[in-house]
Amino acid sequence: MSKTIINTVNAPAPIGPYNQSVKAGNMLFISGQVAIDPSTGNVDAKDAAEETHQAMKNLAAILAEAGTDFSTVVKTTIFLTDMSLFAVVNEVYASYLSGEYPARETVAVKGLPKGVNVEISMIAYLG
Numbered sequence: 496m497s498k499t500i501i502n503t504v505n506a507p508a509p510i511g512p513y514n515q516s517v518k519a520g521n522m523l524f525i526s527g528q529v530a531i532d533p534s535t536g537n538v539d540a541k542d543a544a545e546e547t548h549q550a551m552k553n554l555a556a557i558l559a560e561a562g563t564d565f566s567t568v569v570k571t572t573i574f575l576t577d578m579s580l581f582a583v584v585n586e587v588y589a590s591y592l593s594g595e596y597p598a599r600e601t602v603a604v605k606g607l608p609k610g611v612n613v614e615i616s617m618i619a620y621l622g
Contacts, residue, residue, distance in 0.1 A: 496520045505556035507531035510608060516557050518621065523561050527574065527616040528553040529608055538609050543580040546613040547587035554617055555591070563619055565592050570618040573601040577612065584613055 499518040502508075506515055506528065516525040530538050530546035533553065540546040558564050575584060581601060589596075597617070607614050 501557065501561050503556050503560035505533055505560070506553040507533045507536065516561065518561060521621045523558070523563070523567075523617075523619040523621055525554060525557050525617045525619070527572075527614040528557070529611045529614045531609065538611055540611075542583075543575075543612050544583050544587050546611055547584045547615075550613055550615045551588065551591045554615060558617075558619060561619070561621065563621060566594065567619040567621060568592075568597040568617050569620050571597050571599040572616045573599065574604045574607060574614040575601060575612060576604060576607055578603045580612055588615070 496519055500514045501518055501523070502515045509515060509526065513526050516523055528550045530540040530549035531553070532539050532549060540549050555565065573584060573588065575581065
């Protein structure tokens with residue numbers, strides 16, 4: 496099976512020893528994205544809704560670099576620092592998807608990089 500690293504300048508550069516995504520066969524594994532604006536390198540979001548929008552925009556940019564979009568996502572993991580954010584994050588997340596939703600889990604964690612409240616990772620099937 497071939498493995499290809501896929502990165503884009505339209506999503507934040509990794510802040511550790513990892514890549515934005517790895518294509519292995521027909522699968523694309525996207526690293527967790529937080530609300531870092533790739534144009535500034537900063538977290539400019541003021542609340543969980545804005546954080547979710549930016550994370551989804553970052554994910555969309557990585558998917559686009561791989562030649563696909565949210566319609567091919569088969570699995571999502573959402574990390575939240577507080578489950579009280581679930582409803583607002585869920586609402587924003589759903590606005591980026593249509594049709595058949597991917598499998599998903601949402602888990603609460605003690606903390607996330609850059610002090611954000613939301614991190615989202617995805618797996619897509621590239622056919």
